[in-house]
Amino acid sequence: MAIHLAILFRLRAGADREMFLRHAREVAAIPQVLRYVRNIVHADSALSHGWHAVDEAWVEADAVDAVLAVPHDFAEWVLPLRANDHAVIDGAPIGRDEVLPKRMTFWRRKTGMSHEDALAYWRHGHGPLAASAPGVRRYVQSSIDAGNTAGVDGFAQIWLESDTALGELVASPLFRERIKPDEANFIDVGRSFTLAVREHREVWPGPG
Secondary structure, X not given: OOEXXXXXXXXXXXXXXXXXXXXXXXXXXXXXXXXXEEEEEOHHHHHHHOOOEEEEEEEOHHHHHHHHHOOOOOEEEEEEEEEEEEXXXXXXXXXXXXXXXXXXXXXXXXXXXXXXXXXXXHHHHHHHHHHOOOOEEEEEEEEEOHHHOOOOOEEEEEEEOOHHHHHHHHHOHHHHHHHHHHHHHXXXXXXXXXXXXXXXXXXXXXXX
């Protein structure tokens, strides 16, 4: 079974673009990397939250250290997370060259709630509610191992059919009156954030 690594990057001032590209090429060249996606954060999200990219690699267990050892000399800050994926909505397969609006929400549990209870509510309570929103192509819940949370309990990935579908979802009464308010039942909203990203698929397709 492939291990899902998600690595958030904050670029250092004056970082060389070639360093950034070389890192992607080196990770993608590792034979045990089955699938690799670099998510480039849209400028407005990067400005608001300080993260510029999220790399995702689905790798064989013996390659985890090799992926993490690839130099990050372009980055000021790196946050690696080891995730377990649960596809709430599988959706139609996404092609290598297909570009869809994508959102990644990294969340922390609310004060007084255990990691396990927060994940259970996310899976069985919030997940089905969020899945009922129209226009969602794919929805994956990625929970973080308890010993590797780094202050993040999980992250959601949602792909929309189009920018129009994204706008309609956010403006809908279902989202504003039910889905968004429900987050407060398990999330510390003030310490969680959503990144608007664009996928660049270096190794595709693959499991996950």
